[in-house]
Amino acid sequence: MSAVLDHHDHAHDHEHHAPSGWRRWVFATNHKDIGTLYLLFSFAMLMFGGVLALGIRAELFQPGLQLVNPELFNQLTTMHGLIMVFGAIMPAFVGFANWMIPLQIGAADMAFARMNNFSFWLMIPAGLMLGSSFFMPGGAPAAGWTLYAPLTLQMGPSMDAGIFALHILGASSIMGSINIIVTILNMRAPGMTLMKMPMFVWTWLITAYLLIAVMPVLAGAITMTLTDRHFGTSFFNPAGGGDPVMYQHIFWFFGHPEVYIMILPAFGIISQILPAFSRKRLFGYASMVYATGSIAILSFVVWAHHMFTTGMPVTGQLFFMYSTMLIAVPTGVKVFNWIATMWKGSMTFETPMLFSVGFIFVFTMGGFTGLILSVAPVDVQLQDTYYVVAHFHYVLVAGSLFAMFAGFYYWVPKWTGVMYNETRGKIHFWWTLISFNITFFPMHFLGLAGMPRRYADYPMQFADFNALASVGAFAFGFAQVYFFVFVVLPTMRGQGEKAPAKPWEAAEGLEWEVPSPAPFHTFETPPKLDATATKVIA
């Protein structure tokens, strides 16, 4: 199915005037404005979650208790996880989707513009509620970002605030996903068939289905927690005959697809950037699409690998071990396709490409440690150690966050109309890459040596690597402040060399067919595309 768009020329109706002042943002229905709001919100949450992480690392700089008590430490780890997952990574990718999907498929806007506004503005009260839970009696939720029962059943009122915030964020995500699916399926320009869509659009289409499938599962799990807390049920309360392990099953049925929700759009961004800076078409486009679909389907049958130590039967362990290992196959297809894309390409290493190559290198390390953790007997040893912390930070920071930085540098000329400063971009990349590895690489050794996660204190034997990780964490945090002050702010203020419509010589796609910055309204009438659906011919 192709575009069903209004051919009526709106241009003369409102003369392309953008609304101004606060109304432009509060009542925003334009996909670009809403994309900007999402990106700014997620960056603010990234900074907030980052400050919490630095609180954790400051305490762990030395053995013993120096800065925070163990209760506050648990709150810091819990809130860091919740804020980064639900407040930073997920909204950031929705921001990219809002900005780029309509531009990439030749649509005028998102399908449900007002719902789009609602999706965004729901996040503000949820974010405030999460953040302010630190000031509630008993402090913020401290049961870990997974909100395991029965701990959640014993916490103060901030747990209710946390549950309510997650409900709201979930509703926002579901609405965003519906919008993305309907936009992609109904509003593509004529000629933009499914198998000609840019990879970012494909990965987001699949991600949106994943979100719709699993966010209600999370909502169910935390609603049952809520009724256990206040309405006398005992779903997860062993004192009343409930089963806390059931919570884990329900949570991880959401939680594992969630991991892919946070990484598939990153794969899409990388698949856009590598061909542009290798000056070649993406190697194995169709296999990339099928690999993304396979990863999404497999993500539903691996959840209990998070629970190998809960006492499941060996047959269960074997099933979840092998199904998890199976995910390495489509992921490997992707990694090899990226490498084949670069192979014999005429590569240059501007900042988006540096972050993309960095992504492949460091994300793949996270993938390999994931494979190691999928082996049940190994996982029994490493469960809840810093090895796991190292693994998922290699996937989520070096994976999702690096891809977002790559996407920012790649598309910011289109968003703002000016080029970022290349030297500053490169400083940001190297500073981030090195400090990231200083922070998280030693955690592998700590985990292998048996240091458990989520503790405010540790024996002297772990002191050196912890001190190193803390130094790296502060350097990493300052790198992101540098990024905001010296890269983001100047581009937002329009400082820099004026960007042409297509700043990257070999970039392909409809987003490069409109001027930079992209006008407030684009593709108001469906564009006529060439055979590859990457160029507008009329």
Next chain:
Amino acid sequence: MTPEQSKNNRRLAWILASVVFVFFTGFMARMVLVNG
């Protein structure tokens, strides 16, 4: 690719190769000298 871009690529390759060299010799030296 412009000559300037080729020069930048060569410079990056040398930097990365030196990092690999330093790590490799560092690990070797550690194995030989510290661990015996």
